[in-house]
Amino acid sequence: MPDSSHTLDGPIEPGAGLREAGAGLLETAWRPVVSVVVPVFNEASGLHEFHRRLRSVMDAGPDRWEVVYVDDGSSDASCALLQSLRLTDPRVAIVALSRNFGKEIAPTAGLDHAKGEAVVLIDADLQDPPEEIPRLIAAWRDGFDMVHARRLARSGESWAKRASASLFYRLMQHTGKVRLPRDTGDFRLMSRRVVDAVLSLREQHRFMKGLFAWVGFPTTTIDYDRAARHAGHSKWNYWTLWNLAIEAITSFTVLPLKIATYLGMAVALFAAVFGAQLVVRTLLFGNPVAGYPSLMAVVLFLGGVQLITLGVIGEYLGRVFNETKGRPLYLVERFLPSQSAAR
Ligand code: UDP
Ligand code: MG
Numbered sequence: 418m419p420d421s422s423h424t425l426d427g428p429i430e431p432g433a434g435l436r437e438a439g440a441g442l443l444e445t446a447w448r449p450v451v452s453v454v455v456p457v458f459n460e461a462s463g464l465h466e467f468h469r470r471l472r473s474v475m476d477a478g479p480d481r482w483e484v485v486y487v488d489d490g491s492s493d494a495s496c497a498l499l500q501s502l503r504l505t506d507p508r509v510a511i512v513a514l515s516r517n518f519g520k521e522i523a524p525t526a527g528l529d530h531a532k533g534e535a536v537v538l539i540d541a542d543l544q545d546p547p548e549e550i551p552r553l554i555a556a557w558r559d560g561f562d563m564v565h566a567r568r569l570a571r572s573g574e575s576w577a578k579r580a581s582a583s584l585f586y587r588l589m590q591h592t593g594k595v596r597l598p599r600d601t602g603d604f605r606l607m608s609r610r611v612v613d614a615v616l617s618l619r620e621q622h623r624f625m626k627g628l629f630a631w632v633g634f635p636t637t638t639i640d641y642d643r644a645a646r647h648a649g650h651s652k653w654n655y656w657t658l659w660n661l662a663i664e665a666i667t668s669f670t671v672l673p674l675k676i677a678t679y680l681g682m683a684v685a686l687f688a689a690v691f692g693a694q695l696v697v698r699t700l701l702f703g704n705p706v707a708g709y710p711s712l713m714a715v716v717l718f719l720g721g722v723q724l725i726t727l728g729v730i731g732e733y734l735g736r737v738f739n740e741t742k743g744r745p746l747y748l749v750e751r752f753l754p755s756q757s758a759a760r
Pocket of ligand 1: 455456457458459460489517518519520523539540541542544653
């Protein structure tokens with residue numbers, strides 16, 4: 418044992434070995450069965466209510482549990498609130514990120530720090546009712562590794578949002594190699610091996626729903642009614658949703674690149690036929706007036722097509738660029754673990 422010989426040779430720090438052994442023991446004793454991961458970004462108005470409901474649900478169950486709140490660089494009182502929650506409830510862990518890293522990264526930070534055998538991912542805004550968690554756990558006990566919660570009603574969401582969501586799922590279903598389950602958000606339960614699999618995917622451009630679908634494993638779905646937000650407002654608007662859709666499409670399919678190729682081919686073919694027709698017509702009937710308008714039309718059309726295809730290539734190239742930098746996904750400002758053993 419290289420360690421012990423080192424201790425014998427060097428100065429012996431009293432109690433060092435004991436402390437280590439103790440830490441190891443506590444580590445195993447503290448291991449919760451279920452970890453609940455909650456990304457939090459400026460949710461101060463609803464956090465107490467969320468934790469109250471979560472606690473009453475989880476305490477009614479038989480499992481040892483912890484909750485990992487990820488403070489995603491909130492600028493309101495969320496962080497202070499979380500710390501006061503942790504003082505009253507030892508099962509609260511807090512991962513405070515160094516700034517806002519966004520909705521797709523924050524859950525990853527939470528998964529990285531969750532210790533449970535099963536991990537539930539849930540939003541802090543009470544749109545996903547914590548009361549459904551026992552059903553997720555029951556399905557996990559039945560042997561499923563991934564349990565989606567599918568929302569039946571989306572109350573509090575506009576017609577346009579529902580329609581665009583439906584269009585997006587249909588598009589992804591037909592173009593991507595992974596089958597995104599329809600109408601499921603981030604609310605789900607994952608077994609330890611699924612969590613480890615998801616965490617092994619460290620790409621910068623994270624479309625979490627896609628990554629969850631990509632890993633596979635035995636999967637099932639439970640249905641629930643999605644409530645309107647309890648407090649605060651959604652951080653999504655149409656621009657961010659549009660960007661999320663681009664993220665999803667470019668990280669899971671190269672179909673747009675293919676479309677660009679075929680579009681280019683079609684235009685080139687059209688131009689060739691058009692040119693041949695011009696030559697034939699000039700030979701047969703001569704060329705009375707130079708065709709300035711048609712020339713402009715063709716030049717502009719080709720220019721447009723080229724810009725579009727360049728843009729599509731640029732989207733992918735930009736992503737390659739970001740991945741090659743190999744930066745960490747997020748930086749942790751502070752990690753305060755749960756202390757379930759204190760119960
Ligand atoms: N969230 C986050 N970082 C962000 C934006 C949101 O951690 O940059 C959290 C937010 O606090 C909430 C969850 O992600 O717990 C879902 O956010 P939101 O309700 O805005 O999204 P929606 O429910 O509309 O999909
Ligand atoms: Mg929400």
